[in-house]
Amino acid sequence: MHRVVVTGMGAISPFGVTVNALRNGLNEGRSGLKYDEALKFVVGSVPGERVEDRWTAGQQREMSKASMFALVASDEALSQANAQSLDHDETAVNIGTCMSDLEHIGETAQKVAEGQTRRVSPYFVPRILNNLPAGYVAMKYKMRGGVEATSTACATGLHCIGNAFQSIRYGNSRRALAGAVECALNPIALSGFDRMRALARGDQPSISRPFDKKRAGFVMSEGVGVVFLERLEDAEARGAQILAEVLGYGISSDCYHISTPDPSAIGAVLSMRRALGNASLDPVQIGYVNAHATSTPNGDSVEAEAVRKVFPNQNIAVSSIKGHIGHLLGAAGSVEAIATICAMNDNVLPGNRNLEESEEDEGLNLLRNNSKWVDGNPKISICNSFGFGATNASLILKQF
Numbered sequence: 001m002h003r004v005v006v007t008g009m010g011a012i013s014p015f016g017v018t019v020n021a022l023r024n025g026l027n028e029g030r031s032g033l034k035y036d037e038a039l040k041f042v043v044g045s046v047p048g049e050r051v052e053d054r055w056t057a058g059q060q061r062e063m064s065k066a067s068m069f070a071l072v073a074s075d076e077a078l079s080q081a082n083a084q085s086l087d088h089d090e091t092a093v094n095i096g097t098c099m100s101d102l103e104h105i106g107e108t109a110q111k112v113a114e115g116q117t118r119r120v121s122p123y124f125v126p127r128i129l130n131n132l133p134a135g136y137v138a139m140k141y142k143m144r145g146g147v148e149a150t151s152t153a154c155a156t157g158l159h160c161i162g163n164a165f166q167s168i169r170y171g172n173s174r175r176a177l178a179g180a181v182e183c184a185l186n187p188i189a190l191s192g193f194d195r196m197r198a199l200a201r202g203d204q205p206s207i208s209r210p211f212d213k214k215r216a217g218f219v220m221s222e223g224v225g226v227v228f229l230e231r232l233e234d235a236e237a238r239g240a241q242i243l244a245e246v247l248g249y250g251i252s253s254d255c256y257h258i259s260t261p262d263p264s265a266i267g268a269v270l271s272m273r274r275a276l277g278n279a280s281l282d283p284v285q286i287g288y289v290n291a292h293a294t295s296t297p298n299g300d301s302v303e304a305e306a307v308r309k310v311f312p313n314q315n316i317a318v319s320s321i322k323g324h325i326g327h328l329l330g331a332a333g334s335v336e337a338i339a340t341i342c343a344m345n346d347n348v349l350p351g352n353r354n355l356e357e358s359e360e361d362e363g364l365n366l367l368r369n370n371s372k373w374v375d376g377n378p379k380i381s382i383c384n385s386f387g388f389g390a391t392n393a394s395l396i397l398k399q400f
Helices: 018-026 059-060 065-083 102-113 124-128 132-141 153-169 187-195 232-237 267-279 296-312 329-346
Strands: 003-013 034-036 042-043 089-095 175-182 225-230 244-253 288-292 317-319 380-387 392-396
Touching: 003 018, 003 065, 003 153, 003 329, 018 329, 034 175, 042 187, 059 124, 065 089, 065 132, 065 175, 065 187, 065 225, 089 132, 089 329, 102 124, 102 187, 132 175, 153 175, 153 225, 153 244, 153 329, 153 380, 175 329, 225 232, 225 329, 244 267, 244 329, 267 296, 267 380, 267 392, 288 329, 296 380, 329 380, 329 392
Parallel strands: 089 175, 288 317, 288 380
Antiparallel strands: 003 225, 003 244, 034 042, 175 225, 244 392, 380 392
């Protein structure tokens, strides 16, 4: 088996374009959420420049916004890893997404319904295929190690990184770009989630409040997170800066309901315990839990119970950054993995923004505000992502 490390990261988030924008926003405890007058919801949209304006009009017709986001984040990750000029014959790509371009699908469906099939774009199918963001990245950098696009709802990002980690660990690939992208801030997606009663209602960013007694649903966001993974021996041989080591990965299924977790917390418990077993670690070696906690009544409560069961009597530090940047759906786990790596390297644990009063903090250290890493605690963290369809993932990261 090979040890696997992270040497590059790329991100776009409601704080802006680049990992540093994400890092600074979290370290300063800011919110990247705002009320969108057109959408009539609080959302986490990318501020500043339109990323798609970096491409020509012709390229914008060909590519989805998600593909453009993936290319920008991949370039940042490769630049940080100083890996653009490597021979990428053995580099794999696993960049997934949760939602297709629903707005484009809706516009095309309208043309078909009106009998205007000749106005349907020849790029319609490529724009809605979930593997195309990964495909564009692989084509740009000639990465011939295989292209995958794991799609598991809100667990997509961690599944992509975890699967890439296992592939490198067991010798199926030498290095990989892995993560997830989400660009679904449109009336169709928002209406669908709203009809499920999954979204928080209101016009203040503070409606995203993981673990808080008043939480009432999640805030939807857009963005991308991509990491460059490689064998430890390769990174050391070429003198790359190592940002973190991936130690373990666990998955599970609730087998309970398509959108509601099992109240017993069995799915989340199994996911975390399997990650610990995969990493050959004891629970006491974990110093921080980056929680999935999306600000929904059931989800946050069940995850808190799962953490208590896996880490009993530890009063372990727990926080979710969704109070800062909302829920990036498929991209949530990969962006949160990057945020966790930044937290370990900066020695700053992000707090649960907007957390005032909680019924879930028994036996847990639910961080109200940003805090320094507790002296003596190992800088090893576990990240959780749980998705619709009863799918769960946990990833363990260590400061190198």
